[in-house]
Structure formats: structure tokens, C-alpha cells
Amino acid sequence: MVGSAQKGPAPTARPTLVSLRHITKRFPGVLANDQVDFEVRPGEVHALLGENGAGKTTLMNILYGLYRPDAGEIWVKGKKVEIRSPRDAITLGVGMVHQHFKLVLPHTVAENVALGLKGTPFFAPARAVAQRIRELSERYGLPVDPERRVWELSAGEQQRVEILKALIRGAEVLILDEPTSVLTPQEAQELFKVLLRMKEEGHGIIFISHKLDEVLSVADRITVMRRGKVVGTVSARETSKEELARMMVGREVVFRLTKAACKPGEEALLVQDLYARNDRGLLALKGVSFGICRGEILGIAGIAGNGQRELVEVLTGLRRAERGKVLLLGRDVTNRSPRFLSDLGCAHVPEERIRMGIVPGLSVEENLILKKHHRPPFCRWLFLEPRAIRAFAQRAVEEYAIMTPSLRTPAKLLSGGNIQRLILARELSGRPAVVVAAHPTYGLDVGATEQIRQLLLRQREEGAAVLLVSEDLEEIMELSDRIAVMFRGEIMGIVPAGEATLEELGLMMAGEKRVGAKG
Ligand SMILES: Nc1ncnc2c1ncn2[C@@H]1O[C@H](COP(=O)(O)OP(=O)(O)OP(=O)(O)O)[C@@H](O)[C@H]1O
Numbered sequence: 292m293v294g295s296a297q298k299g300p301a302p303t304a305r306p307t308l309v310s311l312r313h314i315t316k317r318f319p320g321v322l323a324n325d326q327v328d329f330e331v332r333p334g335e336v337h338a339l340l341g342e343n344g345a346g347k348t349t350l351m352n353i354l355y356g357l358y359r360p361d362a363g364e365i366w367v368k369g370k371k372v373e374i375r376s377p378r379d380a381i382t383l384g385v386g387m388v389h390q391h392f393k394l395v396l397p398h399t400v401a402e403n404v405a406l407g408l409k410g411t412p413f414f415a416p417a418r419a420v421a422q423r424i425r426e427l428s429e430r431y432g433l434p435v436d437p438e439r440r441v442w443e444l445s446a447g448e449q450q451r452v453e454i455l456k457a458l459i460r461g462a463e464v465l466i467l468d469e470p471t472s473v474l475t476p477q478e479a480q481e482l483f484k485v486l487l488r489m490k491e492e493g494h495g496i497i498f499i500s501h502k503l504d505e506v507l508s509v510a511d512r513i514t515v516m517r518r519g520k521v522v523g524t525v526s527a528r529e530t531s532k533e534e535l536a537r538m539m540v541g542r543e544v545v546f547r548l549t550k551a552a553c554k555p556g557e558e559a560l561l562v563q564d565l566y567a568r569n570d571r572g573l574l575a576l577k578g579v580s581f582g583i584c585r586g587e588i589l590g591i592a593g594i595a596g597n598g599q600r601e602l603v604e605v606l607t608g609l610r611r612a613e614r615g616k617v618l619l620l621g622r623d624v625t626n627r628s629p630r631f632l633s634d635l636g637c638a639h640v641p642e643e644r645i646r647m648g649i650v651p652g653l654s655v656e657e658n659l660i661l662k663k664h665h666r667p668p669f670c671r672w673l674f675l676e677p678r679a680i681r682a683f684a685q686r687a688v689e690e691y692a693i694m695t696p697s698l699r700t701p702a703k704l705l706s707g708g709n710i711q712r713l714i715l716a717r718e719l720s721g722r723p724a725v726v727v728a729a730h731p732t733y734g735l736d737v738g739a740t741e742q743i744r745q746l747l748l749r750q751r752e753e754g755a756a757v758l759l760v761s762e763d764l765e766e767i768m769e770l771s772d773r774i775a776v777m778f779r780g781e782i783m784g785i786v787p788a789g790e791a792t793l794e795e796l797g798l799m800m801a802g803e804k805r806v807g808a809k810g
């Protein structure tokens with residue numbers, strides 16, 4: 292549970308740290324922020340909620356000096372200010388940890404923190420900074436080793452470095468854009484403790500997240516945005532998950548899906564005794580075996596880093612299997628190319644969307660036909676068929692409700708959730724036999740999460756075999772017909788979803804084999 296973060300006294304009558312007034316920001320074809328008012332007081336966590344594309348990141352980029360507003364004012368500690376760059380923001384005491392980290396991987400923690408820090412000695416800046424890092428780590432409960440190289444760190448550790456970087460620069464207001472989406476549940480708990488310490492020290496925290504339970508437990512106040520506008524600000528104690536969802540989406544959201552009974556058909560995917568190594572050359576899969584039938588969802592649960600990523604990569608042709616076999620519709624496809632697998636009907640919803648799911652510089656419509664451009668109707672002889680492409684893209688944008696100013700907009704300009712919809716639209720069109728979905732709802736708002744879960748269930752009903760990898764146990768339990776738990780490259784057991792309990796799954800996630808487990 293996220294309940295461990297107790298709330299401090301209600302932060303009333305204290306002066307605001309930051310106040311954004313009537314902020315408006317327009318991008319070509321979108322009004323991203325429409326007269327937005329938002330403020331943070333010292334000692335409070337103020338959460339910012341809203342659907343994908345609602346304008347949360349844009350608003351924070353304005354406060355951090357990355358974008359200039361078209362209209363509106365920014366006030367910091369009672370003074371009206373101009374923030375033209377992140378440097379201005381930092382000088383004013385505003386720090387930000389981005390949705391995607393911006394550390395220099397080959398450097399050490401101390402070097403990263405020292406980078407661009409005022410008042411560090413020219414020689415051996417890292418050594419001088421290391422001492423400050425140790426002090427602050429201690430004070431806020433942010434353990435990191437200043438000498439470690441950033442690439443060696445887990446996502447959770449990298450995030451701590453980003454937070455330390457902001458604190459050392461004197462941040463009084465800290466913006467965290469979807470900080471828990473890269474964390475394991477345990478790491479998230481640690482982060483909440485840090486936020487509590489920061490609150491006690493009088494910092495103000497802006498917390499963006501799509502996870503309503505988390506927001507309710509960690510925030511003091513919650514502001515909801517929809518389509519660039521503020522819908523309202525509520526006290527976390529006086530609201531509920533249902534009310535927040537309604538404010539965000541403008542309608543009731545179903546938190547429980549109805550699922551037809553499983554009617555398994557022929558076996559579409561069979562994995563036999565699979566072995567593979569990770570990027571560091573260590574064995575990440577050690578004899579994994581399972582099968583999935585058409586019309587069935589097999590959920591893979593487990594804490595990140597236990598071989599799930601390597602499994603997905605082997606199944607989609609992105610990583611070599613060292614031993615073992617993968618059969619797709621009865622055909623041996625072990626170590627075949629991604630294109631070969633995709634042509635045979637294996638769809639892939641990848642984990643790292645921006646890096647692997649899209650070509651950021653290409654347009655929405657080009658990204659939609661990315662894996663099919665070499666086949667009719669999009670290509671005849673050697674020529675692309677613009678009209679067929681346009682019609683297909685138009686239909687996909689409507690069916691998957693992709694929010695985009697036009698089909699020609701570069702995909703990188705879409706919000707996180709809309710990039711995910713684009714990938715799903717591309718992968719799920721054309722009736723795949725097997726769908727390999729890695730963390731399909733990660734970073735999505737409640738409405739989009741509900742829609743995407745329904746889309747996966749529809750694939751199942753239409754006869755696809757679905758492999759669902761997710762760290763969200765609730766999601767796994769809700770969607771799967773059977774659940775396999777991975778631990779250190781092995782499957783600890785496979786349980787029919789109807790019989791699975793949180794306790795049993797938790798024990799297997801910690802490495803306990805299921806009695807009588809078989810692949
Ligand atoms: N640099 C840009 N150029 C053009 N349009 C942009 C740019 N940045 C954001 N947008 C658009 O502004 C709108 C708001 O995007 P923003 O990233 O602020 O949403 P968000 O609330 O953070 O969504 P998510 O929850 O998906 O991260 C979206 O329609 C997005 O496509």
C-alpha cells in the first residue's frame with residue numbers, strides 16, 4: 292500500500308512558493324494550456340492530474356523555463372518573475388525531474404551533479420561535490436554512491452541522483468513528472484518517504500502521476516486538468532478515486548472490466564526451455580517454457596529485471612536465444628528477424644516507446660504503416676500508395692482516438708499516452724495471431740488505461756494469443772487467464788487467474804516456487 296506517507300498539517304495561510312496565473316500556451320493546432328492557474332505552498336505536495344495530452348508537462352516546462360508562455364504570469368515567493376531558461380528557474384529555486392532522465396551515462400554520480408553547478412572548484416569538482424552529496428543523501432534519505440557511474444544505476448537510483456542534483460542547486464520547489472512510472476513498488480515507497488522529508492523541510496512538491504491511489508495517498512491537494520484547462524483543485528482528504536476519474540475524463544470510468552469466459556483454441560505460441568543472456572552477458576533466461584493458446588491471455592508477473600525484458604526481446608526477434616525453441620503457429624521461428632515475425636502475425640507493444648515504438652521524426656501516418664510499408668495495399672511494385680496510407684491512417688486515428696493535430700504531425704510531438712495509442716493502432720491492426728505486450732498501460736491516464744485493457748481483451752476474443760508483461764499486479768489479475776511469475780530468469784509457477792491470490796503471487800515474485808509447478 293502507498294498509505295505509509297502520512298499527511299502533515301494542512302498547509303493553510305502560508306505564502307505561496309510559486310503561483311502560475313492565467314498561463315496560456317499554444318502549439319500549432321493545439322491549445323496546450325488555456326488560462327491555467329496553479330500554485331504550490333511550502334510544505335505541500337500538490338498533484339497535477341489529467342488525461343494524456345491535457346497539458347501537464349507543458350505547464351511544468353513553462354515553470355522550468357523550457358517554454359515561454361504566450362500569456363500569463365509567474366510569481367515566485369510573492370514577486371512577479373520572468374523565467375527564460377532552466378538556469379533562471381534554478382536561480383529562483385525551481386527544480387525539475389523530467390519524465391525521461393537527462394543524466395550523462397558514462398560519468399559518475401558526482402560528475403553529473405557537479406556539471407554546471409555554480410561555485411564548484413575548477414579542479415576536481417566532483418570531489419568537492421561528493422561531500423555535499425553525502426550530506427544531502429543522509430538528510431533526505433536518498434542513498435547513492437557518488438563514485439558510481441550512472442549507467443550502472445537502476446532507474447530508481449538515477450532518479451535519486453536527479454533529485455539530489457535539484458536539491459544541491461537549492462530547489463525549494465521540486466517538479467516530479469511521472470516519477471513512479473519507472474519505479475518498482477518498493478522504490479516508489481522509498482520515494483514517498485523522501486517527499487515526506489522534503490515537505491517537513493518546507494519544500495513544495497509538484498507531483499504528476501496517473502496512478503490515482505498513489506496521488507490520493509501522497510498529495511495534500513490535487514489539481515485536475517482537461518484539454519488544457521483546469522477543471523478544479525480539491526483536497527486529497529475530501530475526494531475519491533471515482534471523483535478524480537470523473538473530473539479527468541468527464542465521464543464515469545469503469546475500474547472493473549467484464550471479461551467473457553476463456554475459450555482457448557489451438558496453441559499459437561510455444562516456448563521451450565529458453566535460455567538467453569542480458570546486455571551484460573549474464574544469463575537472464577534460464578530454461579523458460581510455456582504455451583499460449585488463441586483466445587487466451589497469459590500474464591507474466593514479476594519485479595522488473597527478472598528476465599521479462601529479455602523474454603519479450605527473444606519473442607520479437609530483438610535478442611538471440613542461446614538455447615531452446617520458440618514456435619509460432621507450429622513453426623520454428625527461433626532467432627528469426629523482427630520483420631519475419633511481424634509478417635507471420637506476431638505483434639509487439641514495446642516497453643520503451645519513444646526509443647523502440649516509433650521513429651520520432653516521422654509523421655503520425657508514416658509511423659502507423661511502419662511495419663507494413665513494404666506490402667500491399669500500401670506499396671505496389673516499388674511505389675508507396677499515398678491514398679491507401681492516408682485512408683488507413685485516418686481510420687486508425689479515429690478508432691484508437693489518437694489526439695493529433697494532423698496525420699502529418701511528427702510523432703514525437705504527441706503526448707506520451709497518444710504515442711502509446713499510435714503504437715497499439717499499428718500493431719493490433721491486421722489481426723495478429725500473437726500479441727506480445729510489454730507494460731501496455733504504463734504512463735497512461737485512467738481513461739486510456741481502460742480503453743487499452745479493453746482492446747487487449749478484444750484481441751483475445753478475436754482469437755489472438757496474448758502475452759501480457761506488466762508490473763501492475765492488479766492489471767495482470769484482471770486481464771489474464773493464467774499467470775506466470777518470473778524470478779531471476781525462471782518461471783516460479785503458472786496459476787489459473789481465478790485461483791491466484793496476491794499473497795501467493797507475492798511469494799513467487801520473491802522467489803518461492805509453486806508447489807507442483809510445471810511449465
Ligand atoms: N513541442 C511541442 N510542439 C507541438 N505540440 C506540443 C509540444 N509539446 C506538447 N505538445 C502538445 O501539447 C498538448 C499537451 O501535451 P503535454 O505533453 O503537456 O501533455 P501531458 O498532460 O503531459 O500528457 P501525458 O500524460 O501523456 O504526458 C498535446 O496535445 C501535445 O501533443
Ligand SMILES: [Mg+2]
Pocket residue numbers: 347348349390468706707
Ligand atoms: Mg506529460
